[in-house]
Amino acid sequence: MNVSNPALAPEVRARVLAAATHARAAGQPVPAVPAISPVEAYRRAADALDRTLATLGEDEWRRPAIRDLDVQGLLGHLTGVEEDVRRAIEGDPAVADAGHVESTQAAAERQAGRPPARTLGEWRDATGQTIALLDGIDDLDRGIALHGMRLPLGSLMLVRAFELWVHENDIRLSTGQPPSAPDPSALRLMTTLAARLLPSAARRGGLAVAARLRLVLTGNGGGTWDLVLGEDDAVEPPRLSIVADAVGFCRLAADRIRPADLAAHVTGNAELAAGVLAAATALALD
């Protein structure tokens, strides 16, 4: 404690902190964003992408976007993903371990030479079919196997929302538009999912050191998470705190920026923090 005024009674600190966290629980961000379902997050991300696509001129569909795809090919890739998602929801084992890029490459390549309006119409039909399929499903906890992932349907739709937002920004970058942030309610779900997946990403990334990580993601849609890295039974594991912008962290998790670009504020072992942030990029699907 760093309070120098001797007249301030020492017990006041504990009383004040307890009263504050009674008024608002620790970990609860403000302003609170309205809670939405993962399916709604996906729907909003699709709407946002649609709005961006509506602004594109004819020549902008031919701009390079990601990998060897132009904007039109990228949208074809997304149409292919929608087709695989529907097959996965319907239980088709062929897409369970298919490659995310390889499985959708044909859909991407078939856009070449087509009018952009046709590509756009095909993608809109595909997302519409996905939403129609989801509207008939109440159980978002049912397990889905797609592109090497095994996760509940709700989480899968958050991953999809994440992917749509990331590729929307690929297109915006490609066409000279400023980046967009996800809808705050969707972002809150996305940051929660990314935080929850971070320890396993760190493990896959080879981080063997045990640590208690407090991840603080700032901005509307962010939050605070206390995560355990490595083995939970370590005696007095080091404590590490990483504070970063929520949207920036999602860009990092999408492998769209480098850890150094995130301008994170780290307390604790800087080397370990760098390892955690590097591991976060492993969450990307592309």
Add this chain to the structure above:
Amino acid sequence: MPLSLPRRCASVPTVRGTDGLLAARMSAGDDDALAEAFDRFAAAVYATAAGVIGAGTAHDVVQDVFVDLWRYPDRYDPDVGSLRTYLTVMARNRAVDILRSELRRIARQQRHYRLTPGEGQPLPGDDLVTADMTAAVRAAIERLPAPQRQVVQLAYFEGMTCREVASAVGIPEGTVKSRLRLALAKLETVLDRQLLESP
């Protein structure tokens, strides 16, 4: 043939300054940030409040100020000033509110005692929230100019209405009100100066 890809976006918003970061962390629900803010600023908040209403009640002001900071961290704008200034202004305003409320309560109580003469009347000022607050207020009133001190004593410690004070002193009611307003403003200033002059 590979296409020439656009440069990846490296634009990430950053929170400006330590104070802005503390507030942003609190908004995100990081209670460690609240503890850090308390350790950095509680002494200044406490000293500000104690200068207005005395040491005992100032502890309650400290709690009010930090609970409010935690509940509404977005109300602090780092572009306007430092977090220390924001919190001490909050503390002063809260303390002045308490002071005004206490003076009004005394006036109400004095009027009540005058209207119910059968009940035992405490000495003026005995019901102040704390003895140190009483002392601080009394000392500040003693330093007011005589015309203002007179109307404060009659209105707050004798429990008179403004009309009664006007009649007793022989001045217009509007003058009573303006002297009370001036007196209250001076009380706040004098009590703050007492703080600054204290060791």
